[in-house]
Amino acid sequence: MSGYYGGSQSRYRRNPVPSGDGAAVGCGCLVAMCLSPLLLWLLIPAASVMVVYATGHCLYEYLKRLASVMGVGRWAAAAPVPPPPDRPAGRNEPAYVHYLFGPALVDLRHAARVALPAPWQVGRRYDHLIRRTFQGRDPAGLMVPLGIVSWLSMAVGIGSGFLVVTMLCLIQLTIVGLMAFAVIAAGLVLRAADSGMRVVKGVRTSCPSCHQHVHYPSYDCSASSCGRRHRDIRPGRFGVVKRRCACGTLLPTLLIMGSGDGRMRAFCPHCGEPMSAGAGAVPxxxxxxxxxxxxxxxxxxxxxxxxxxxxxxxxxxxxxxxxxxxxxxxxxxxxxxxxxxxxxxxxxxxxxxxxxxxxxxxxxxxxxxxxxxxxxxxxxxxxxxxxxxxxxxxxxxxxxxxxxxxxxxxxxxxxxxxxxxxxxxxxxxxxxxxxxxxxxxxxxxxxxxxxxxxxxxxxxxxxxxxxxxxxxxxxxxxxxxxxxxxxxxxxxxxxxxxxxxxxxxxxxxxxxxxxxxxxxxxxxxxxxxxxxxxxxxxxxxx
CATH class of the missing domain: 3.40.50.300 (P-loop containing nucleotide triphosphate hydrolases)
Incomplete structure (x- = not known):
């Protein structure tokens, strides 16, 4: 035993530790094992925060771009809507199309081009930022793993952000579709009610000039400085209860709302001659x-x-x-x-x-x-x-x-x-x-x-x-x-x-x-x- 601690037995020492030279190599593993849970405890919340942040950033960018598409905010960039014609042409009238019958589809297409790619563009910015921050940096043994964790967290966040944005877009599309359906149904109901009222009141309109039966007169805009003629003012794609003339004047679309009360001049759609005041509203x-x-x-x-x-x-x-x-x-x-x-x-x-x-x-x-x-x-x-x-x-x-x-x-x-x-x-x-x-x-x-x-x-x-x-x-x-x-x-x-x-x-x-x-x-x-x-x-x- 004495030989092991001194003298000739000293050759059996496998890991001599000179006095003052530091800890043994086996202690590094022990330290690593002790620090790993701590690092994991820090990285997992950090990665989770990055995922949530990236998801929220995608949603923010989408909403900001959507607001610009809708013409709201400092960066307003709404899709151009062609102005109405001055005269009826084909299906077009000198009135602005109801939002849900045209401009809404234009905005949805514009949003799909401008707002929907927001997660992809946010991901590209994060990818560039992570590479610039962690790639080629010392110590490589620490920076590379952190970069990989950050990139993976970013990828998960961008993916979830894309899913959230897609779901939001689908919800918007569904809401617009339901609203359009409701407006169409309301227009049909109002048309039926308007026609029913005319039947109940015994209203049958004929032109005093050409003597043709007039199902519904045409009307000139009530603004004195306008004079644009609206061929069919009934509820439809240009308005349900009201329609907006190209000059900006709101016009009623129903007899019960005043289209036949004489404030707007009625004209025969067959010969174009003026009709009597109140034509189409009274028997x-x-x-x-x-x-x-x-x-x-x-x-x-x-x-x-x-x-x-x-x-x-x-x-x-x-x-x-x-x-x-x-x-x-x-x-x-x-x-x-x-x-x-x-x-x-x-x-x-x-x-x-x-x-x-x-x-x-x-x-x-x-x-x-x-x-x-x-x-x-x-x-x-x-x-x-x-x-x-x-x-x-x-x-x-x-x-x-x-x-x-x-x-x-x-x-x-x-x-x-x-x-x-x-x-x-x-x-x-x-x-x-x-x-x-x-x-x-x-x-x-x-x-x-x-x-x-x-x-x-x-x-x-x-x-x-x-x-x-x-x-x-x-x-x-x-x-x-x-x-x-x-x-x-x-x-x-x-x-x-x-x-x-x-x-x-x-x-x-x-x-x-x-x-x-x-x-x-x-x-x-x-x-x-x-x-x-x-x-x-x-x-x-x-």
Whole structure:
């Protein structure tokens, strides 16, 4: 034993440790084993922090770029949206497309190009930073492992960030899709509700110029300095409740929101002519005034309109002109009526359709109506091909037929020769039975169910022949007039034809001349009967 600790036994020492030369080599392993848990305890949280930070950085970059795509923030770079055209072209209107029907898709595509690559670009920056920090640095034994751990942590964070961004993008796409679907559904529901309201209110719109059925009018922008025309303003890709014109003005898209209240001018989509104020929003009444030439149609119509607008013909209803064209045409005729001179004949231009006299009638209670009175030229009666051009007849449910009392042979024969000479130019020379037969044939040829329609027979020029002995004892009641026509007047065949074809008939003796500036009571009774039969709550006694 003594040899092991000294002397010759010293050669058995395998690991001599000179005094003061440090610890033995085996102690390094022990130190490494002790420090490894500490290093792992530090690296794992550090790596986790790097993963979370890289993920958050990816999300931040994505949201920042998304904000710029949406035009928000200092780095706003929204995708350009083409301005709307000044005139309708194809499917385009002079209005901004609703965000969910176009710009949203543009923004999504722009976001996919600009914002979605954010994690990849963040990863490239981190890769460059890690390589510059740890590659080729001393001590290599420490820096290389730290670099590898940092790079792997960054890769995991970028990968998770890409997943988060992708999920967020898919959520955005889903939300936009659901919102677009909801807006489309809302637009369809509002369209259906708008159409349903029109059906319930009995609104059927026709152009007073071309007489075509108008499903929905076109409208000009309500801004006085704009004038852009919107072809179809109903809920759709340009707006659901409101749409924005190219000039920036908000326009209502629904009748219930005010598109038909008269603030915007309505135009016919077929001929482009202006329509009456309120067209498409209120029910319309179409009254064709039919008869042979020189039967007094224009004068009777003028007296009828005068009674409605200026006199008591509205029977409590307030009446005003629905468009400037009607007001201008009426002024010239009304001046002649007041002056006691004859009105001019209605002449239809070769290629121009006959325009109606349009009035807005608001009864004391109930909804207003648009009243269109058409004065058809008498020359059309004998020509079926021209009479069929009067397409407004198809929507009429009340027809006004003028029968000239001077054309009744019994009345004419009862007049003295000097009276006949004075009234010769005022007498219609077309037989009544021929005129009415042509009218019925063409009205039914246009598809009108006359058995469900009303016929007003106005015996005109009563003021000229009221003292005729043939009319002695004939009252102003409808039945009295009918019996006289079937008897002394000799028009029993015409009356039978009327009763066979029309569901309801009313006879009036009318005078269109003013008496001391006042309209004859017969015309007032006629207007009151028309309004009452068309469903207006007026104070009518006819």
């Amino acid at each position: 319309e009444i179409v009254i064709p005034v039919l008869g042979a030439a020189t039967t007094g149609k224009t004068r009777l119509m003028t007296a009828l309109v005068m009674g409605l607008v200026e006199g008591p013909g509205g029977h409590g209803a307030t009446t005003r002109f629905a468009d400037e064209q009607s007001a201008n045409a009426y002024r010239g005729l009304a001046d002649k009526l007041r002056a006691g001179v004859h009105t001019w004949k209605t002449i239809k231009a070769k290629d121009a359709p006959l325009r109606a006299y349009s009035l807005r009638v608001a009864p004391p209670s109930g909804s207003p109506r648009l009243l269109h009175i058409f004065d058809a030229p008498g020359e059309l009666v004998g020509r079926s091909e021209l009479l069929r051009e009067l397409r407004y007849i198809k929507v009429a449910r009340t027809f006004l037929f003028t029968l000239d009392l001077l054309s009744v042979d019994a009345v004419w024969a009862s007049l003295p020769p000097e009276e006949q000479a004075r009234q010769e130019q005022l007498r219609s020379d077309v037989p009544t039975d021929f005129v009415f037969g042509q009218l019925v044939q063409n009205i039914e040829g246009l598809g009108v169910a006359t058995t469900r329609a009303r016929l007003i027979v106005a015996l005109t020029k009563d003021d000229l022949v009221c003292h005729s002995p043939v009319l002695a004892g004939v009252g102003h009641g409808s039945e009295d007039i009918r019996r006289w026509l079937e008897g002394p007047a000799g028009l029993d065949g015409v009356v039978r034809t009327m009763r066979r074809h029309f569901g309801e008939i009313r006879f009036f003796r009318t005078s269109s001349w003013l008496h001391d500036g006042l309209i004859d009571h017969s015309v007032l009774d006629l207007s009151g009967w028309i309004l009452a039969k068309e469903g207006l709550r007026v104070h009518n006694s006819a």
